[in-house]
Amino acid sequence: MSPRRFPRPSKALHPHRQQNRSQQPANDPTYNAPKRPINIHKENTQAFEEAPTSIEVFWDSAHAGKVSIRDDALEAVQFAAIATDQDINDIADMDAVKSKLTALMPQIKTYWGSENDWNQFMAAGDLEVATIWSGSASRSMSAGLPVEFVVPSEGAIGWLDGLSIPVSSTKQDAAHAFINWIIDPAFYVKWAADGAPASANAKAAAALPDDAFNKRILSDPEVVARVQFQRPVSDENREAYLALWQELKAAQ
């Protein structure tokens, strides 16, 4: 796709994502039009007098049997990597990750697999603290769930969704028009009211009202600096993470 049809990158991309983008392979289509930082954790506010700040809340025995993370090997391993103060894209101490996850398992009530699962479990009071994606969190809060989204002091997992157009597309103009529309500030403000992911378009992010979720939580540079963005994972690592996650789940 031709970059000249879109807003210039220096204006289209949020500064922290520009910095991260430089770490990605230039030809990786996933990062062509980054628009969504992600995930971390969130709690049922009825279970907390004060919102926790540390990822260690997942291992706090006060919340035993009321904890959940997504049923995903990569996310589970990277989550434990953050809790053991490691780079999620270059995990040096897998033993530490394994023992951290082993200690986490008894705390877990259930794993969640979809936003719908997560909302049901939270609404039923099955969970007090769980990981979640920022876009999902804003939707749940808009729907009235008594939850709060926190980016822990140790960090959080983030990733970038891309909008790409195949070279073979016969509707290139329509595709460009769609992308321009979806990153447009006017549309984004409306979308964010119902719960939208963070936008890579700085103008769109700036157009949000001050109390909007994505502005209130994710516009703080200190918060954003704590987010570790996922980079491509080798097949070898992916298999090792899956084997570890399956082993831990099988032991329950």
Add this chain to the structure above:
Amino acid sequence: MSTTLANQQRSKIISLLSPAYLWLTVAIFLPLSAMLYFSFLSDVPFGQTEWHLTTENYQAFFQTTTYAKLLWKSIKLGLIVTGFAVLVGFPCAYVLAKVIQGRAREALFLLVILPFWSNSLVRIFSWAIVLRGNGVLEIGLNAILPFEVDVNLMFSTPAIVIGLVHSYLPYVILTSYLALQAIDDNLIDAARSMGAGKHTILWRIILPLSLPGLLAGAVLIFVPVVGSFMEPRILGGRVGTYFGTVIEDQFVAVFNWPLGAALSFILLAVVLVILALSSPILRRAQT
């Protein structure tokens, strides 16, 4: 003349059997053959992916204890669910076949086959509403009992067993009912007239004669429960990882169809071995 009749008979048999066997060939044999082929591939032959024939997917089962542990866990689940279904279903089938007559029997039969009328996913989510803390069961009990009870069975092994027994109970009731109904009442009356007590009649006449139906129901439950994944995943929470859920993960979550297919065939082989090993015992029990 006799040759013509034989030919006519043969063509009748072929015309009656061929729709069913054609359907089985298309619906079962072809997909299973495709899966068997997939289980020997190094990667999913998708797009530009390079692949070759290999036995690595089958070797993977033996390279870690994870799969064997989960398979054993699934077999245990199959035995527990089958056991509960037999304990609950056989007395029900006996009452329906030998005690209740007329309209009442029809009404009770309707209740037995009711689970078949609803979607399995709907049934499981209904159980989730009932079994979870502050759910229908807990609210109902607390409304009746003079003291507070805390009933939160959701995300536990009992929740999985309850959901699976509910789903598969009709099989054992229906097969046992048919076997029990075929028992001549005169046999029971004769035994009674000769002084046999209730227990003797049950152990010496009813159980042996209805055993084929009971065993057929047990097999119909055991086989799908060992490979079940939906009930464990939804009702089991952290403890809901079984061999079936790992197979599902390979197809749905990690796009490793070859390993998923290999694990499925290992499960099929183990179930067949179990049935083959138990068949002499079952045959002896029936004679």
